[in-house]
Amino acid sequence: MKTFNGERIYLRKIEINDITDRVMDWFEDKELMEFYTNSKKTITKETLIQSIKSGEEKGNLYTYGIFTNDEDILIGTIKLGPINFNHRISDLVILLGDRNYLGKGLAVEAIKVGNELAFEEFDIRKLFGGMYESNVPSIKAYTRAGWLVEGNLKGFYLHNGQNEDRILVGCFNPKYFSNEEIEKIASNQKRYYQL
Secondary structure: OOOEEOOOEEEEEOOHHHOOHHHHHHOOOHHHHOOOOOOOOOOOHHHHHHHHHHHHHHOOOEEEEEEEOOOOOEEEEEEEOOOEOOOOEEEEEEEEOOHHHOOOOHHHHHHHHHHHHHHHHOOOOEEEEEEEOOOHHHHHHHHHOOOEEEEEEEEEEEEOOEEEEEEEEEEEOOOOOOHHHHHHHHHHHHHOOOO
16 A cells, blocks of 8 residues: 655555544544534544545545554544545544644654655645634644645634634645745744744
8 A cells, every 4th residue: 555654654545443442432532622623523433434435436535544664553634635636635633543643743744754755645736724713733733734824814703702803724735826926925924923
């Protein structure tokens, strides 16, 4: 099976037998899930498998496992999609589920490899996403992986009974965006969020 390699991790499409009880425990961890899904729906093994199969069948959503190079341990997932093939844009969502690997820069590395995967394998022009303003670790991980803050949506989320902004981020394939375009976006980041 094809892999996409970083220094300490690699990505490959997740298989059904990768989805063990250990992996499902990640989706029971309230702290990990606080910002993961906007729907707040419970993710079960059945719904996760159905989502993976459905995305593959439709050809617009792909789930990759994040594996360590040294021990070949599944430590998280990256979801690419849904892909809009008309505009060649996509979301890229990461979950570093194994707490033993948090705080080591592996999320940043996984996002960088995910960027390359999206640009080279799927010819995505632009990756985009949004996160809660209070989810500082996620914002830092994406921006350290080459993403730029493009804006914010005031009071987009209702989080713990309070209005909270959504920070909008994007990553631009240099095949489709000039250095000048990317630098202009980078120069405007502080208007929307202080890193």
